[in-house]
Amino acid sequence: MASVEFQNVSKTFGSFTAVPDISFSIADGEFVCLLGPSGCGKTTSLRMIAGLETPSGGKVLIGGKDVTYLHPKDRQISMVFQDYALYPHMNLADNIAYPLKVRGEAEDKRHARAKEVADVLKIGDLMKRLPSQISGGQQQRTSLARALVYPSQVYLFDEPLSNLDAKLRLEARGFLNHLQRDMGMTAVYVTHDQAEAMALATRIAVMDKGRIVQFAPPIEIYRRPATTFVANFVGNPPMNLVPVEAMVDGGQLRLRADGLTLTGLPLSDDIAKAAAKGKMTLGVRPEHLRMAEAGDANTITGKLFANENMGPESLVTMERADGGRVTARIFTDDEIRTDDHVTLAFDTRHVTLFDDTGARIPEIGE
Amino acid sequence: MKKFSLLSTRAGAVFLAPAAALVGVFVIIPFFWVIVVSFTNRTLLGRTAVDPDFVGLQNYFTLFNPATFFTRGQFGFSLILTVQFVIFSALIGQALLGLILAWLSQSVSPTLKNFLQTAVIAAWILPEVVIGFAWFAFLDYDNGTLNMIMRSLGLPPGDWLLQQPFWVIVIFNTWRGAAFSMMLFNSAFQSIPPSYFQAADVAGASSWQKLRDIALPLIRGHVVTDLILITMWTFNVFTPFLLTNGGPSYRTELLSIYTYRVAFKDFEFGRGAAVGVVIMLINLAFALIYLQIAKKKKAEAE
Numbered sequence: 266m267a268s269v270e271f272q273n274v275s276k277t278f279g280s281f282t283a284v285p286d287i288s289f290s291i292a293d294g295e296f297v298c299l300l301g302p303s304g305c306g307k308t309t310s311l312r313m314i315a316g317l318e319t320p321s322g323g324k325v326l327i328g329g330k331d332v333t334y335l336h337p338k339d340r341q342i343s344m345v346f347q348d349y350a351l352y353p354h355m356n357l358a359d360n361i362a363y364p365l366k367v368r369g370e371a372e373d374k375r376h377a378r379a380k381e382v383a384d385v386l387k388i389g390d391l392m393k394r395l396p397s398q399i400s401g402g403q404q405q406r407t408s409l410a411r412a413l414v415y416p417s418q419v420y421l422f423d424e425p426l427s428n429l430d431a432k433l434r435l436e437a438r439g440f441l442n443h444l445q446r447d448m449g450m451t452a453v454y455v456t457h458d459q460a461e462a463m464a465l466a467t468r469i470a471v472m473d474k475g476r477i478v479q480f481a482p483p484i485e486i487y488r489r490p491a492t493t494f495v496a497n498f499v500g501n502p503p504m505n506l507v508p509v510e511a512m513v514d515g516g517q518l519r520l521r522a523d524g525l526t527l528t529g530l531p532l533s534d535d536i537a538k539a540a541a542k543g544k545m546t547l548g549v550r551p552e553h554l555r556m557a558e559a560g561d562a563n564t565i566t567g568k569l570f571a572n573e574n575m576g577p578e579s580l581v582t583m584e585r586a587d588g589g590r591v592t593a594r595i596f597t598d599d600e601i602r603t604d605d606h607v608t609l610a611f612d613t614r615h616v617t618l619f620d621d622t623g624a625r626i627p628e629i630g631e
Numbered sequence: 632m633k634k635f636s637l638l639s640t641r642a643g644a645v646f647l648a649p650a651a652a653l654v655g656v657f658v659i660i661p662f663f664w665v666i667v668v669s670f671t672n673r674t675l676l677g678r679t680a681v682d683p684d685f686v687g688l689q690n691y692f693t694l695f696n697p698a699t700f701f702t703r704g705q706f707g708f709s710l711i712l713t714v715q716f717v718i719f720s721a722l723i724g725q726a727l728l729g730l731i732l733a734w735l736s737q738s739v740s741p742t743l744k745n746f747l748q749t750a751v752i753a754a755w756i757l758p759e760v761v762i763g764f765a766w767f768a769f770l771d772y773d774n775g776t777l778n779m780i781m782r783s784l785g786l787p788p789g790d791w792l793l794q795q796p797f798w799v800i801v802i803f804n805t806w807r808g809a810a811f812s813m814m815l816f817n818s819a820f821q822s823i824p825p826s827y828f829q830a831a832d833v834a835g836a837s838s839w840q841k842l843r844d845i846a847l848p849l850i851r852g853h854v855v856t857d858l859i860l861i862t863m864w865t866f867n868v869f870t871p872f873l874l875t876n877g878g879p880s881y882r883t884e885l886l887s888i889y890t891y892r893v894a895f896k897d898f899e900f901g902r903g904a905a906v907g908v909v910i911m912l913i914n915l916a917f918a919l920i921y922l923q924i925a926k927k928k929k930a931e932a933e
Contacts, residue, residue, distance in 0.1 A: 315829075315833055316832075317829050317832065336832070337832040338832055338834070338835040338836060339835075340833075342833055343834075344829075344830065344833040346829070346830055347826075348824060348826050350824065350826035350827050350829065350830035352827060352845060352849075353849070354848045354849060363831070363834055363836075363844070364835060366844070367831070367835050367837070367844075368835060411830075411834070415834075415835075421833075
């Protein structure tokens, strides 16, 4: 296992800049997810760690060693591909043992090792099958087994679960999490699925347009999203974002928008400075909204858009006058009865404020 | 389900008729005519031109006469020469060179790859007469490019067409035909998902290991197709005639050239037709063998 470091790495394809300039470092034993929408440069970054793309500038270090121009085969890395990249003409044993074959291991030895890994992944009894004769979940585990069969410094995952159906994906995700706890491997995992990133990562790098917007542990990303982009990307459903007018009134912050009033928020220098510009974005997680009761002061009102019962919780979505939607996640066993209009109440301890550029305003005492 | 048709069957037949007549007159009838002629002693001149005799397998016996079989200028000599020609220029030359070029071009820059492809394909698309002259000029003793290069390197010049006629036509045919194999293998390699090779790269495989373990097994069908086609083309190729005229002293007289000489220079149509039939049977055998291999490989894969 080893650390991974990017120093001012950039990558351009012709006139297209995939990654303008990123730097980060991943410590030994960390499981880092690169999370972002498609085209954000996350896969390109991963492929530069693997050596499948050569950076246009900057340095890539694995275990402190400069590997920027090293061929993938000389990097001691493992990689799991989105399409699994299993060889259709080889049975599972040969597929899994292939990295050992190219290292010159004898056939019985490498098959024994392949079986060992396959048993851990519960595909040990399929070793004579061809990839076309097993299910998608088993194919996924086979490609994982091939990555695990030899010692590696870094394990790279390129959206390995995106071709699985929802149930298998949950299962595979749990297994990967278990494996990470078991092995303590250094891993870089590319995904566009925020739930996967939240579940697996020790740290998440949220990427947008080739830049890392925030690089923090999942809980930090969830609780303190650095920008409205992160807030909107992480969480299911994501954080509600409402553009508001801000003013300072008697030492307290007051926010206003169509159908929304929020008063009595404590003030800090940062907040006052942002409020002076008049515009802010109010962020609130769906679970921090509840159905308003008579007498609630801080509320938001709109037309009912959807009322989805998910089992343990209900998702109540309203549409406000400006067309923006706000969703509340309400944990209740009762069916929620709503009429045409919905009023939701804020818990003022759990609101996040973003300034007019979309950057989060630090909380008081932070 | 109602069958959709643009024309009635009768109208279709009318449109088909001219082409069918041409194919019949110039392909199907001659095919059987050659077989018939091969059992006669038909010639261009003399009594047998007008009234050939049916001689049974006489022509075939002459071809396979053990006393003269291996003599230069006889059928057996040409047959063996042609087999050698196929092995060296098609199987080793074109297929292997094409494979190596195609494999190497997978990992070079697109600019270099385009240049390489253009150069190789140019050799393939030029008219045969043009390249015949080009090679003649290239190999000329006094003013040929090759001898100029040899001289400037301080090496003795050679009269290549006289000294090494067989190897000249082998290299010529390799040069001429490698483009086809290269293009076929190129597109075959490109049909393999890139992630297969990337996974092998990450796993630590060398270029040779990737070719042996991944690329070749996956393009086996293309390889078989390529071998069938170039073997048959090379077996029937006539272009070396432009360079050597089959000589000197029959040393480059491939079967196709031999047939041409017997039938159209010696005007022994009967014997020429017999050679044609034998060539056809050999081609048929090749095709069957290769198809058998292809079928077996496919069955193994499934």
